[in-house]
Amino acid sequence: MALNKQAYRGTRDFFPKDKRVRDYLFSVMTKTAESFGYESYDGPLLEEVELYKAKSGEELINEQIYSFTDRGERFVAIRPEMTPTLARMVAQVHRESSKPLRWFSIPNLMRYEKPQRGRVREHWQLNCDVFGAPGRMGEVEILQVAIELFENYGANHAHFEILLNDRAIVDSVFKTLMKTSQEQSYRLYKIVDKAKKVNQDAIIKMVSEVNLTKESEDIFYSYLKLKTFDDVSSFLKIHHQNEIADQFSLFVEQTKKLNLGKYLTYDPTIVRGLDYYTGIVFEIFDKHPDNRRALCGGGAYANLLQIFNEDPLPGVGFGLGDVTLKDFLEVHQLLPNLDNPTNDILITFQEDIGLDASLKLAHLLRKENFKVVTSLEAIKFKKVFPTAEKKGVRFVSLMGSDELAQNKIQLKNLDTKEQQTLDVNDLESIIKILKA
Amino acid sequence: MALNKQAYRGTRDFFPKDKRVRDYLFSVMTKTAESFGYESYDGPLLEEVELYKAKSGEELINEQIYSFTDRGERFVAIRPEMTPTLARMVAQVHRESSKPLRWFSIPNLMRYEKPQRGRVREHWQLNCDVFGAPGRMGEVEILQVAIELFENYGANHAHFEILLNDRAIVDSVFKTLMKTSQEQSYRLYKIVDKAKKVNQDAIIKMVSEVNLTKESEDIFYSYLKLKTFDDVSSFLKIHHQNEIADQFSLFVEQTKKLNLGKYLTYDPTIVRGLDYYTGIVFEIFDKHPDNRRALCGGGAYANLLQIFNEDPLPGVGFGLGDVTLKDFLEVHQLLPNLDNPTNDILITFQEDIGLDASLKLAHLLRKENFKVVTSLEAIKFKKVFPTAEKKGVRFVSLMGSDELAQNKIQLKNLDTKEQQTLDVNDLESIIKILKA
Numbered sequence: 047m048a049l050n051k052q053a054y055r056g057t058r059d060f061f062p063k064d065k066r067v068r069d070y071l072f073s074v075m076t077k078t079a080e081s082f083g084y085e086s087y088d089g090p091l092l093e094e095v096e097l098y099k100a101k102s103g104e105e106l107i108n109e110q111i112y113s114f115t116d117r118g119e120r121f122v123a124i125r126p127e128m129t130p131t132l133a134r135m136v137a138q139v140h141r142e143s144s145k146p147l148r149w150f151s152i153p154n155l156m157r158y159e160k161p162q163r164g165r166v167r168e169h170w171q172l173n174c175d176v177f178g179a180p181g182r183m184g185e186v187e188i189l190q191v192a193i194e195l196f197e198n199y200g201a202n203h204a205h206f207e208i209l210l211n212d213r214a215i216v217d218s219v220f221k222t223l224m225k226t227s228q229e230q231s232y233r234l235y236k237i238v239d240k241a242k243k244v245n246q247d248a249i250i251k252m253v254s255e256v257n258l259t260k261e262s263e264d265i266f267y268s269y270l271k272l273k274t275f276d277d278v279s280s281f282l283k284i285h286h287q288n289e290i291a292d293q294f295s296l297f298v299e300q301t302k303k304l305n306l307g308k309y310l311t312y313d314p315t316i317v318r319g320l321d322y323y324t325g326i327v328f329e330i331f332d333k334h335p336d337n338r339r340a341l342c343g344g345g346a347y348a349n350l351l352q353i354f355n356e357d358p359l360p361g362v363g364f365g366l367g368d369v370t371l372k373d374f375l376e377v378h379q380l381l382p383n384l385d386n387p388t389n390d391i392l393i394t395f396q397e398d399i400g401l402d403a404s405l406k407l408a409h410l411l412r413k414e415n416f417k418v419v420t421s422l423e424a425i426k427f428k429k430v431f432p433t434a435e436k437k438g439v440r441f442v443s444l445m446g447s448d449e450l451a452q453n454k455i456q457l458k459n460l461d462t463k464e465q466q467t468l469d470v471n472d473l474e475s476i477i478k479i480l481k482a
Numbered sequence: 483m484a485l486n487k488q489a490y491r492g493t494r495d496f497f498p499k500d501k502r503v504r505d506y507l508f509s510v511m512t513k514t515a516e517s518f519g520y521e522s523y524d525g526p527l528l529e530e531v532e533l534y535k536a537k538s539g540e541e542l543i544n545e546q547i548y549s550f551t552d553r554g555e556r557f558v559a560i561r562p563e564m565t566p567t568l569a570r571m572v573a574q575v576h577r578e579s580s581k582p583l584r585w586f587s588i589p590n591l592m593r594y595e596k597p598q599r600g601r602v603r604e605h606w607q608l609n610c611d612v613f614g615a616p617g618r619m620g621e622v623e624i625l626q627v628a629i630e631l632f633e634n635y636g637a638n639h640a641h642f643e644i645l646l647n648d649r650a651i652v653d654s655v656f657k658t659l660m661k662t663s664q665e666q667s668y669r670l671y672k673i674v675d676k677a678k679k680v681n682q683d684a685i686i687k688m689v690s691e692v693n694l695t696k697e698s699e700d701i702f703y704s705y706l707k708l709k710t711f712d713d714v715s716s717f718l719k720i721h722h723q724n725e726i727a728d729q730f731s732l733f734v735e736q737t738k739k740l741n742l743g744k745y746l747t748y749d750p751t752i753v754r755g756l757d758y759y760t761g762i763v764f765e766i767f768d769k770h771p772d773n774r775r776a777l778c779g780g781g782a783y784a785n786l787l788q789i790f791n792e793d794p795l796p797g798v799g800f801g802l803g804d805v806t807l808k809d810f811l812e813v814h815q816l817l818p819n820l821d822n823p824t825n826d827i828l829i830t831f832q833e834d835i836g837l838d839a840s841l842k843l844a845h846l847l848r849k850e851n852f853k854v855v856t857s858l859e860a861i862k863f864k865k866v867f868p869t870a871e872k873k874g875v876r877f878v879s880l881m882g883s884d885e886l887a888q889n890k891i892q893l894k895n896l897d898t899k900e901q902q903t904l905d906v907n908d909l910e911s912i913i914k915i916l917k918a
Contacts, residue, residue, distance in 0.1 A: 048791035049536055051573050054558060057526030059571050062585065065522045081848045083855030083873060085823050086501045090493030091527070091560070091590060091604055092548075100485055112528075114550035117594055122490060124527070124560070135495050137487050144872060146858060149498065154527060154590075158553055168527055183858035194848065303838055304845065355484035387521050402739055409740065412517040412630065419519030422582060422619035436580060437519060 056159060056167030066384040068170070071368055071375075072152050075172045078195040079150035082187065084174055087149050089131035092122045097130045100353040101322065110157045124156040128173045128365070129322075129350070136177060136361075137354040145178030164339065164370050174344075175363030182297045184362035185326040185346050189301060192330060192342060192364055193309055200380045206341065209313035210328040212297075213345070215278065216317055218290050219269050224262035234266065241270060241315040272314045297326065324348040326362070337377045342366040386438035390416040390480060394433075395445040398424050403470050404445065407455070410473055416480060434460060441480060445470075492595060492603030502820040504606070507804055507811075508588050511608045514631040515586035518623065520610055523585050525567035528558045533566045536789040537758065546593045560592040564609045564801070565758075565786070572613060572797075573790040581614030600775065600806050611799030618733045620798035621762040621782050625737060628766060628778060628800055629745055636816045642777065645749035646764040648733075649781070651714065652753055654726045655705050660698035670702065677706060677751040708750045733762065760784040762798070773813045778802040822874035826852040826916060830869075831881040834860050839906050840881065843891070846909055852916060870896060877916060881906075 053059045060068055076086070095113050113123040125131060128151055140147065151173045159165045174191050176184045189208065196206055216238070220231045237252045244252075249270075253263060265285075272278050275298045282291035301310055318327045325346030332339050344364025351359050375381045391411065395404045401423075408418045419437045427444070434442045444456040449467070457479060458465040468475055489495045496504055512522070531549050549559040561567060564587055576583065587609045595601045610627050612620045625644065632642055652674070656667045673688045680688075685706075689699060701721075708714050711734045718727035737746060754763045761782030768775050780800025787795050811817045827847065831840045837859075844854045855873045863880070870878045880892040885903070893915060894901040904911055 049533060049570070049789050050530065051570055051790055053526050053570075054528045054530060054556070055554070057528060059526070059567075059574070060524040061571065061575060062521035062523055065524055068524070069522065077851075080825075080853050081851070083823070083825055083853060085498035086505065087498050088496040088501055088504070090489050090495070091592060092490045092493060094486070094490060097485060112550075112552070114548075116548070118491070120490070131495075134485070134487055134489075135497065138495070139497060144869065156527060180859040187856075187858065190845070304841060353485050354487055387519070389516075389519055405740060409626070415513075415517070417516050417519060419584075420623075422623065423616040433580065 054167075056161040058166065058168065062387065063385060066387065067372065067381065068368065070382065070384060071371060072170070074198050075150070075152055075195065075366075078191065078198050079172075079174055081194070082148065082191050084148040084150040084176075084191070087132075087135065087151050088153060089125070089128070089135060089151075091124060091154075093125055093131055093134075095121045095123050097134060097353075098123060098126065101130045101133070101350075110159070112156045112158060125153065126155055126157045128153050128155065128171065129363070132173065132175060132363075133350045134354070136359070137351050137356050140177065140351070140356070140359050146184065147177040148175075149177075150174045164373055166369055170368040172366045173363060175361055177359050177361040179360070179362070182293070182300070182326065182346075184360065185297060186300050186304065186306075188344060188362045188364055189306055189310075189328065190304060192328075192344070192366075193306055195366070196330070199375055201374075201378065203308045205333055205378050205380075206309070206330055206374070207311055207333055208309045208328050208330050209311050209316050210326065211313055211316040212290075212294050212326050213317065213323050214290055214325055215282065215287075215294060216314075218282070218287050219265065219285075222287065223265050223285050224258065226256075226258070226262065230256050230258065235317055235319075238270070238315050238317050239319050270314050272312060275310075275312050278312055318343055318345055322347045322350060325360075328364075330366075332374050332377070334374075334377045337373055339370060339373075341370045341374050386436060388417070389419050389437050389439045391441040391443060392419045392421070392430070392434045392437055392439045393443045394421045394425050394430050395450070396424055396427060397445070397447050397450055400424065400445040400450050403450070403453070404443075407443065407470060407473075407476075411476070411480070414477055431460075490603075492597040494602065494604065498823065499821060502823065503808065503817065504804065506818065506820060507807060508606070510634050511586075511588055511631065511802075514627060514634050515608075515610055517630070518584065518627050520584040520586040520612075520627070523568075523571065523587050524589060525561070525564070525571060525587075527560060527590075529561055529567055529570075531557045531559045533570060533789075534559060534562065537566045537569070546595070548592050548594060561589065562591055562593045564589050564591065564607065565799070568609065568611060568799075569786045570790070572795070573787050573792050576613065576787070576792070576795050582620065583613040584611075585613075586610045600809055602805055606804040608802045609799060611797055613795050613797040615796070615798065618729070618736070618762065618782075620796065621733060622736050622740065622742075624780060624798045624800055625742055625746075625764065626740060628764075628780070628802070629742055631802070632766070635811055637810075637814065639744045641769055641814050641816075642745070642766055642810070643747055643769055644745045644764050644766050645747055645752050646762065647749055647752040648726075648730050648762050649753065649759050650726055650761055651718065651723075651730060652750075654718070654723050655701065655721075658723065659701050659721050660694065662692075662694070662698065666692050666694065671753055671755075674706070674751050674753050675755050706750055708748060711746075711748050714748055754779055754781055758783045758786060761796075764800075766802075768810050768813070770810075770813045773809055775806060775809075777806045777810050822872060824853070825855050825873050825875045827877040827879060828855045828857070828866070828870045828873055828875045829879040830857045830861050830866050831886070832860055832863060833881070833883050833886055836860065836881040836886050839886070839889070840879075843879065843906060843909075843912075847912070847916070850913055867896075 111123045111126050115121050152170055154170050156168050159167050220226045220234055233256050272281055279291050316327055316329055323345040327345035329340040330342040332341055342364055346362040348360050349358050350361055393404050393408050408420045411418045442458045449455055453470050454467050455470050457468055547559045547562050551557050588606055590606050592604050595603050656662045656670055669692050708717055715727050715731055752763055752765055759781035763781035765776045766778040768777055778800055782798040784796050785794050786797055829840045829844050844856045847854045878894045885891055889906050890903050891906050893904055
């Protein structure tokens with residue numbers, strides 16, 4: 047029986063054309079992260095499941111993770127996210143590293159998803175994190191990196207927006223103003239996290255089940271109505287949370303000075319689930335009506351190293367998946383045309399005896415850093431140009447019987463259509479034309 | 483209890499310094515492959531185990547593979563090699579692709595190895611393959627790519643050699659000259675594959691167990707003594723295998739014309755195990771006495787698509803792992819110093835009020851494609867230069883109280899030690915100096 051030619055469910059084959067798109071996505075990520083001095087790292091594909099259990103909720107461990115027991119009885123998982131690995135690595139070196147520590151990575155991750163638009167089982171994710179930055183400068187810088195990244199893809203505030211909150215504000219509302227128990231607070235986080243996905247009646251029902259006082263309920267609903275940074279500021283000051291208000295205002299001021307303001311909107315429902323965040327949290331949303339989705343999320347966390355018994359080291363980071371990013375760029379027509387590769391020259395010969403001279407020329411041009419495609423057998427004149435197009439070359443070299451008799455080549459520039467006859471050994475002139 | 487900070491057994495954490503080395507290895511691989519017009523592809527991390535069973539021996543499937551059953555009852559494995567995925571992908575598109583098809587990939591692979599020098603559980607491997615090349619031009623080109631790759635790392639024939647054979651020769655010796663049964667031929671392949679690892683007595687013992695005629699045994703031992711391309715040619719001609727001899731000589735001639743001869747040595751024991759190869763097979767060996775190992779292996783195969791019921795499409799390829807490559811470059815001192823990253827400028831300020839001007843300058847320089855590291859708080863003059871060194875910058879910008887009072891920066895070139903005072907808003911002059 048013949049084998050199945052399709053990729054495993056929820057994963058992708060990257061044929062050269064698809065791979066060029068991925069390479070483009072990654073090259074902009076790398077360029078942007080490096081423009082801020084972030085250094086690339088990577089970790090293993092497998093980690094012990096303990097690591098994910100310590101950091102994440104049980105749902106992820108039980109249902110969404112590719113886990114198995116290895117031959118040495120270790121219970122391991124294919125990494126579903128990078129943060130636990132990052133924490134493990136930073137825990138090894140943070141003592142002797144100068145701060146801030148700026149790291150990025152673009153790992154492949156696997157989750158046991160039901161495949162659908164924007165969701166696959168294997169995806170890649172840019173992770174940018176900064177550790178040990180003073181005050182809220184890490185938050186400011188991470189937002190800058192994320193915005194610069196989107197701008198480097200050609201996007202602007204017509205294409206995306208950043209919805210932002212501060213977990214310190216949420217905590218102060220729940221714990222200080224509403225005086226909730228830990229369990230009530232946990233349930234309110236879940237309600238807030240769902241608030242945009244369900245209707246008002248459902249929210250009222252869920253809130254009523256938390257058993258808040260009337261006063262606390264009122265505070266909760268007025269919190270949910272906050273829409274602008276000014277709203278937040280007034281709300282916190284009315285409730286005498288001046289320190290939290292001031293810290294947040296300082297942060298907002300700093301983002302405005304860096305012209306990030308046009309991208310940022312306050313949103314009380316952004317809390318990033320029950321995750322490990324403790325400060326600013328944000329999500330980047332596509333503004334396109336056909337793709338109204340979160341593209342990217344991140345925030346500040348104070349205690350990521352705790353699970354390794356290390357002293358707290360404040361960090362801020364974000365993650366951006368390749369699938370949602372590609373959808374975003376496609377829907378806004380921001381992806382360059384990458385149908386064909388890019389090469390410098392296609393070297394062809396029209397008579398068998400041209401092989402040696404062709405291969406020699408190809409070899410010499412490669413030593414000069416040109417990308418050279420050779421035909422490995424004689425090809426007819428009329429086949430040369432369709433091949434040249436598929437290979438994305440700028441130049442074609444031809445050797446018919448006339449040229450071969452005189453040790454010449456015809457060198458054609460496919461953009462200008464200029465064609466020149468050159469001595470096949472006159473490397474200097476050939477290079478000069480290729481570089482022009 | 484605190485969690486373990488170490489990576490899973492046999493895998494590696496790539497801290498920024500390690501990652502720079504990996505990135506360097508990969509960048510030379512990519513540059514070399516692309517200089518021959520090879521196009522990058524990638525496949526999924528997981529494949530169904532059936533695929534590996536169809537292609538590989540049972541040993542690999544049973545003992546060396548990371549396999550498990552997914553939640554949908556699919557028996558899958560983390561890819562231990564790339565060739566089956568490559569075959570699956572080529573089977574999907576080869577009909578409508580123009581030939582030769584030139585592809586490369588640098589996937590991460592996992593095998594359940596006992597970790598030791600040169601062997602880890604997760605490694606990366608360059609795979610270069612060409613499909614549908616005429617005659618033996620695919621073999622010639624793949625050897626060229628492999629040699630060019632090593633040369634691009636700065637290696638030459640003092641550092642490595644290529645041991646080479648032709649499975650067509652081996653088959654003709656075993657089947658035509660020695661008239662062995664399929665089972666005898668299989669056992670002889672195993673003996674040849676081991677010949678360099680065991681002593682003469684062990685070989686004699688193993689051969690005697692194959693039950694060959696005296697005449698066949700003599701042919702086998704004279705085959706094993708072949709040392710040069712001329713030896714092979716004479717041997718085949720004595721035994722009237724002229725067609726096979728001529729095809730091989732033609733191939734050898736072609737490699738000599740391309741100056742590959744200095745790297746190539748005939749070796750009758752190179753057969754690449756019981757693998758799927760059908761033509762030229764080769765292994766690249768480190769010549770260093772401390773690292774006398776195969777770095778890379780490859781060859782030509784005729785029937786890789788058979789398992790998908792596709793028509794035969796001849797291919798040639800090789801694989802090169804990152805661990806053995808790194809050992810090779812280290813033992814020959816060919817690795818560049820990558821201890822520090824490379825950045826353009828470190829922007830610092832020595833008084834708190836310098837923050838805004840610093841961040842603004844950083845932002846503008848990033849838009850001009852410079853790699854800019856900022857200090858996010860005031861740092862003392864004496865801390866600036868140690869930081870600059872760690873960040874691998876060429877320039878440092880300083881703003882003390884004098885400069886801040888006048889909206890100036892001190893821009894210092896760390897190579898020439900030249901220092902200039904510039905207006906912080908005079909971006910044009912700053913850029914000119916950074917680009918000089």
